[in-house]
Amino acid sequence: MKNMxxxxxxxxxxTDVEPENPTGLEAISGGRHQVLSxxxxxxxxxxxxxxxxxxxxxxWLDATHEEYDALVNNGTWVLTELPAGRKALACKWxxxxxxxxxxxxxxxxxxxxxxxxMQRYGLDYVxxxxxVLRYNTLRLVLLLVASNGWIIRQMDVKTAFxxx
Numbered sequence: 001m002k003n004m005x006x007x008x009x010x011x012x013x014x015t016d017v018e019p020e021n022p023t024g025l026e027a028i029s030g031g032r033h034q035v036l037s038x039x040x041x042x043x044x045x046x047x048x049x050x051x052x053x054x055x056x057x058x059x060w061l062d063a064t065h066e067e068y069d070a071l072v073n074n075g076t077w078v079l080t081e082l083p084a085g086r087k088a089l090a091c092k093w094x095x096x097x098x099x100x101x102x103x104x105x106x107x108x109x110x111x112x113x114x115x116x117x118m119q120r121y122g123l124d125y126v127x128x129x130x131x132v133l134r135y136n137t138l139r140l141v142l143l144l145v146a147s148n149g150w151i152i153r154q155m156d157v158k159t160a161f162x163x164x
Contacts, residue, residue, distance in 0.1 A: 048093075056108070063107075064093065064095075064110045067112060070158060089115055089116070089118050089119060089124065090114070090118065091112055091114045095110050096109050
């Protein structure tokens with residue numbers, strides 16, 4: 001698959017009059033500015049109908065099945081009868097193309113998400129908790145890495161949120 005990012009504008013302009021008190025970009029660049037705008041082409045489907053019409057239909061279906069199988073294998077939900085007068089929360093499939101730092105396509109990414117905005121406090125949930133890294137903790141970890149000469153590695157864990 002070709003590079004999915006394309007540059008749509010790259011211009012250099014000179015200002016005729018220098019500002020009296022240059023600040024920010026003018027102070028650094030001496031009035032010379034370069035503007036770069038990147039338009040990302042996204043041909044990811046928005047629905048199953050889009051997948052059916054896609055030239056990458058099988059790849060999108062494989063990625064969708066992989067996501068669904070991971071959710072089932074991790075025991076993400078338990079099928080049960082709804083209490084009288086209650087509605088199940090709806091869910092939505094999200095498809096997107098993943099790109100590396102250079103802008104080259106790397107994989108088809110699929111997620112099944114619940115429409116949490118439909119939840120009502122006290123009825124659908126009573127507590128919300130999402131672990132977030134504190135800035136001081138990050139600074140401490142980076143300090144330990146630098147002072148001990150450790151190597152930092154980045155990794156991606158499939159369904160990490162479900163396994164957390």
